[in-house]
Amino acid sequence: MNKYYLILAMTSTFSYATPQYIDLKEDTSLNGQLDPSYTLSSSELLRMQGDFILKSDSEVSKGQYQHNDNVIEFTSTNGNTKKHYLGKRVIDGLYKGTWYSNALESGDFELALQSNTGLHGQSCDDVKIKDPSSQSGIHAIELTVDGNPTTANVYCNMDIDQGGWTLVNTREKNGRESHARTQELTDPNVQKNHYIDAATWQALKTNATQIMVTDGNNDNYVVFDFTQLDTANCQVLVDDLVNTPVFHAEPGCTYKGSDYTYLSNPSNGIYFTTVSIYNLDFKPSNRNGNYGTLSSGKMYYSPLNIQIYIR
Incomplete structure (x- = not known):
């Protein structure tokens, strides 16, 4: 960014x-x-x-x-x-x-x-920088989607890890079959199994450097840097959020043993909300609560719902 x-x-x-x-x-x-x-x-x-x-x-x-x-x-x-x-x-x-x-x-x-x-920036992070008192909720941002400048309404989390997070995906446990595409994702409490369309996702990704997963409790979150996800040998950060996993790093890429790190498991719909951190060479840049702490090691967490943000 x-x-x-x-x-x-x-x-x-x-x-x-x-x-x-x-x-x-x-x-x-x-x-x-x-x-x-x-x-x-x-x-x-x-x-x-x-x-x-x-x-x-x-x-x-x-x-x-x-x-x-x-x-x-x-x-x-x-x-x-x-x-x-x-x-x-x-x-x-x-x-x-x-x-x-x-x-x-x-x-x-x-x-x-x-x-x-009257512009509000390209992301929730821009909104937060311009107005540090900004609250979590719906904000208008400017994006270039498929080469066309447009204004979009997005949901911003302004509380976790200094705020500035733009919501891009919500997932329900075992919700893979009903995962729905949307152009605007503005209510994580109502749109519990929706993802931003690919063109908007690409526009948002252009201005971001981190991805964050939370179960809806601001005390529980995990953060990965894009630069690290670019090195994931099994699946780099996806170009379309309909896909599972969102990212995956593991020697052998088998989902077996205890050496993988991934977001969402493609082989079992029950694990649609899972974050596994078993590959200690692929640890997050920050995490808290049920996702562990910076000093903690391996971790597996599969809540009923997750929200995926970028910043």
Whole structure:
């Protein structure tokens, strides 16, 4: 995920700056207009007079508003890659322009103050970053689904592990045969055996780095990182949540013995909600309650219902 965070330790130049949220849309085709397949990142911008600065874990952006705020210019650095943006004001709070990089890439961009766009971000995590007081429940987010920008209603859990979790799947024990596809999953208490359609799942996955499973009790949860799931030798994180297992790592891939880690067992519908952690070389990044603790070893848990979230 490309998320920006307010720099907490700033030079004295920015000591009296006030933050504001912006949305940056950009594509990779320089043709004077933003393509439908653009990417969107939400940022907290710290401004002092004409200068501003942003930062993420891997990227730093610095720039200026110029000519009475009619022009915006900034440069971002990500490792050895530098991108230069130059745009002009179209209306108050909205800028359009082009970007170029030292890797000989280029594209178009739009930068907008969120007070002008009304956008809520691309995920529950974005919602939480913009408003730390956000509560669990239904929130509107912006996604690009099948190349088309759209607004979707999603259910967010803002309580577990600092919040920001987007609900993508609910499963009932022995519920495999009645598992139902839906475009919007907004009530985990009513939609107890539903999963987000593949196109929306792909759009949500693009902006996520973790998956979390809970039985509906905020004290019981387990979290895996996407980077780890990409290495699962039997089943990486699925492209369609209709599938079982959701992921599976095991020498031999037999579901026998005591050396596997998986979410949902394909050979027995009773285990549709099961999380097994027997492969201690494939442990979660965080877990709590009935799913064990970071210091615990092997674990098997198959509750009546589970909710699957990503962040």
